[in-house]
Every structure is written in structure tokens, then in C-alpha cells.
Amino acid sequence: MDKLRFISSERYYEGIIIELTDGSVVIDLKGRMGQLRLPRRMVICENELKEGQQVGFLMTYPEVIDEEIDKGYLESAKDQLYRRINSGNII
Helix, strand or coil: CCCCCCCCCCEEEEEEEEEECCCEEEEEECCCCCEEEEEHHHCCCCCCCCCCCEEEEEECCCCCCCCCCCHHHHHHHHHHHHHHHHCCCCC
């Protein structure tokens, strides 16, 4: 967090849960903002999560903290993405 140069500017966003797996949740963000995939354990909920439920959260803008390319991480992340695409789990 010490690497960030700009102050936090949280904004409120809403979305709809469009996919649930044993370990993850996919949220389609309102306002054509894209989709967010995160671990299921990150969602605060008093009852069982269900597709179609609305969620709200605070988020700030991402900030580039290092101009250097992390080639190892990039390669690993792309490999995971290609495996999801090839298995038919595109989101």
C-alpha cells in the first residue's frame, strides 16, 4: 500500500451474480463496467449465494505501481486464462 501515490477514492458499485462455483463468484457490473471474478469467501452474505442476486461494494481505481513487467506472473495468469477458455469456462 505504500507504493500507491494517489489517495484512495472509493466509489460505490453494483452488480449481479451471474455465476457460482464451489470456489468462485462472477459478478457482472452494472453500467457496462465488465465482470469481476473473485473467491466465494470474499462475498459477505447472511444466507446462501444465488445467481441473480444483486451485490454492492466499494472499489477504487487501479494504479500502476511498477513499470517493470512481471514476466513470470504474466505467463502464469495467461496460462490459466487459456485453460479456462479451452475448457469452455470462458468467464
